[in-house]
Amino acid sequence: MIYKTILVVEDNEINRTMLNTILADQYQVLEAENGEEALSLLEQYKDEISLILLDLVMPVMDGYTFLSIMKSTPDYATIPVIVTTQNDGETDEVAALAHGATDFVAKPYKPQVILHRVASIINLRETAAMVNQFQYDRLTGLYSKEFFYRKAKDLLAQNPQKRYDVICSDIENFKLINDVFGIPAGDRLLCGIARLYTRLVNGRGLCGRFNADQFVCLLEHGWEYSNEMFRNAEIEISAMSNTRSVSLKWGVFAVVDRTIPFEQMCDRALLAARSIKGQYGKYFATYDDKLRNKLLREQAITDGMEAALKEGQFVIYLQPKYRIQDYRLAGAEALIRWNHPEWGFQSPAEFIPLFEKNGFITKLDQFVWDRTCAALRSWDDKGLPAIAVSVNVSRADIYNANLADFLMNTVNKYGLSPSRLHLEITESAYTEDPNQIIETVVSLRNLGFIIEMDDFGSGYSSLNMLNQRPLDILKLDMKFIQSETAKPNKQGILRFIMGLARWMKLSVVAEGVETPEQMERLREIGCDYAQGYYMARPMPCDQFEELLREQAGSGEQAEEAEESQQEDRPRQILLIADEDETYRGQVRETFKEQFEVVEAADGEAALGCIADYESRIGAVVLSLTLSGPDGFSVLEILQREKAVWNICAIATASADAGMEERALEMGADDFAGKPHTMK
CATH class of the missing domain: 3.40.50.2300 (Response regulator)
Structure with a gap:
């Protein structure tokens, strides 16, 4: 005892x-x-x-x-x-x-x-x-949640003439702070926030702690709140807790209507704080009619999403994808549209982010995959051209252990090859959990699915990271295309990206093409495919089917038009860069029927020709012994200039094993030792 x-x-x-x-x-x-x-x-x-x-x-x-x-x-x-x-x-x-x-x-x-x-x-x-x-909360000494409610209600009842505000805060990634810095550091942070609240209230209200990292106070209204005020509070908390950068979001609810239950007042202040989570530079939000309406709207969307899927309110739209080289229909991207019986067509920008947060996106994606495969099967049965369609794979799908099985079951259900379904995964998803993404994508690629990196240029992929990703197609972000194509020809990084794609053996699709100037710029740098309002807006499946029929019916005419275009187009250029005029003449005579021949007697002239004719040059016969700069320097520039990586470069010099080896190592496609025949 x-x-x-x-x-x-x-x-x-x-x-x-x-x-x-x-x-x-x-x-x-x-x-x-x-x-x-x-x-x-x-x-x-x-x-x-x-x-x-x-x-x-x-x-x-x-x-x-x-x-x-x-x-x-x-x-x-x-x-x-x-x-x-x-x-x-x-x-x-x-x-x-x-x-x-x-x-x-x-x-x-x-x-x-x-x-x-x-x-x-x-x-x-x-x-x-x-x-x-x-x-009382044992760690911080502030009121517990239930006791805070009771004391706050008493305070409001005793002071009906005073104005009060409910202020709540929420720490972003508090679990991560505990994991990285340890539980004691997390506790110090919470105690620091409690001290800040106590000082803020300073006898003019009450403080409480809710649910781990959530704090609340009922404060007598005394000043106008500002972003700077809450930013300074965050800086102070980071300093006193010694956990480096701490991100807090604050929500304010003005107590005007006292008939609202106090618990609901606190909930609204917390909702205001959560509404700005993930928004850099925004430290507080006030609960107002705008936020209330937004939350009510989100709740209405959430309440109706399951019924909408069952009742067929979600429909597939297809945005055509065209091959830039010959402007032929080459495929499509499947998009989702919500045709609500009361609200009409809803913007995906409104409901997709919400579905990504609440997890419904996985059901919606699976619906899109199934309907897309059904459309492909229908077109095949009608004898229309066999195209591929791109579908979105959300972050949530990646973590589904049954993803590969579901996709395979879907394509098998409609008797399709997996290669007919291109799987789009956003660039940002690759940076969140790269190991999980790579493991999943490798397995899908091994099954025969084509993998596209969507929104490339909107994130922050390093070149090394990009090289490690299992990919087939780069899909350039719409805003990136619009900003880059507005720059002069010699500026921007589109040429670099195209060269990078060639080196990685990737196809490139440009999204959001809206003007003929953008289309021409993409054609000049060798982009493979394009989609956007310039070619066609997203359309219902039956309209897209008509496009396929037109293409099937105009096959012969298209071939004739292609032949005619080939005749009208300027011939490809063969650049002969050699200091020997006689040798240049021999090469010109040999290839004048197949190419338009351009000559350069030194390195400077050769580089000038490359700059002038870069989009038309098919091959370069390059003497390694040129003067000012020499052939090796020109070859190095050819390899560095990504826009012309697809130019065939044949290096020439007197027979020399060392020069031949060096030229091939630098990227020359072949070496011809002099003297040699022209056959």
């Missing part, structure tokens, strides 16, 4: 013995002859002592001095004290109670009175401690 401990502070040994005898059967008893000894025992046993029996008149340190020191020390202040007095000591009793004593008993001691008083006060203290645990 574990006994509670009582400290008896009494200078009279007989009195100490009497009290010990009365208490010993039920309690563990510690004894002190004066206040100084009692303080020493308190320091040693402070967490074990349940009650103190104290005499007032003692040598060294009397009971009053002991009471004053004890009650001013937080570690001891809550321990109850029963003062022992003489029968006629009413003045002493009042003075003791004023110094913080809990009760008093008279001498001579009556055993049953002492036992009842001691048991009653210890029980009262333990009950209060339990209540206190429910009222």
Whole structure:
């Protein structure tokens, strides 16, 4: 049996013995002859002592001095004290109670009175401690959630004339802080926020802690809130918690309509804070009608999404994809549209992000995959051209262990090859969990699916990371295309990307092409495919089917037109860069029927020809012994200029194994040792 401990502070040994005898059967008893000894025992046993029996008149340190020191020390202040007095000591009793004593008993001691008083006060203290645990957050000392609600309601009721605001905060990625810096660092952060709230309120309201990293206060309105104010608070918290950069989002709800339940007021302040999560540079938001309407709208969308899928409100639209070289229909991208019976067509920009957050996107993606395969099967059965269609694979799909099985079951259900379904995965998804993405994509690619990196240019892929990704097609982001094609020909990085794609053996699709100038620029740099409003807007499946029929019916005409275009187009150029005029003449005579021949007698002239004719040059016969700069320098520039990586470069020089090896290592397609025949 574990006994509670009582400290008896009494200078009279007989009195100490009497009290010990009365208490010993039920309690563990510690004894002190004066206040100084009692303080020493308190320091040693402070967490074990349940009650103190104290005499007032003692040598060294009397009971009053002991009471004053004890009650001013937080570690001891809550321990109850029963003062022992003489029968006629009413003045002493009042003075003791004023110094913080809990009760008093008279001498001579009556055993049953002492036992009842001691048991009653210890029980009262333990009950209060339990209540206190429910009222206060143990870590920060702020009010607990339920007690905060109660106190806040009382404060509002008592001050109907005052204006109040509810302010809530939420830490972004608090679990990550605990994982990276450890639980103690997370606790220091929470305590720092609690101190900030306490200082902010400063007697003009109440503070509480909700659910781990969420804090709330009811604050008397005293100033206008600003982004700078909450930004400074975040900086201060980061500094005091020593956890580097901490991101807090704050929400403010102005208490105007007091008929709204207070719990709902707090919920609205938290909703305001959550509405700006992930938005850099935005530190607080106020709950207003605009936010309320947005949340109500999101709730209406969420409430209706399952029924919409069952009732066929979601429909597939297809945006045609064209081959730039001959402007022929080469495929399509499947897009989702929501035709609501009351609201009409809804913008995907509104419902797709919401579905990505609530997880419904996986069901919607699976619906798109199925309907797309059904359309492909229908067109094949009608004898229309066999094309491929791109479909989106969301981040949530990647983490589905059954993704590969579902996709294979879908294409098998309609008797299609996996290569007919191109799977689009956004560039940003590759940076979030690259190992998981790579593992999943590799397995899909091994099954025969074609992998596209969507929105390339909108994220921050490093070249090394891009090289590690299992890909077949790069899909350039619409905004990236629009900004890059607005730059002069010699500027921008589109040429670099095209060269990179050639090196990685990837096809390139440009999204969002809206003008003939953009289309021409993409054609000049060798982009493979394009889609956008310039060619065609997204359309229902039946309209796209008509496009396929037109293409099937105009096959022969297209071939004739192609032949005619070939005749009208300027011939490809063969650049002969050689210091020997006789040699240049021999090469010109040999190839003049197949190429338009352009000559250069030195390196500077060769580079000028490359700059002037880059989009028409089919091949270069390059002497390695050119002057100013030499052939190796020209070859190096050819390889560095990504726009002309597809030019065939044949290096020439006197037969020399070392020069041949060096030229081939630098990227020459072949080496012809002089003298040689022209066959």
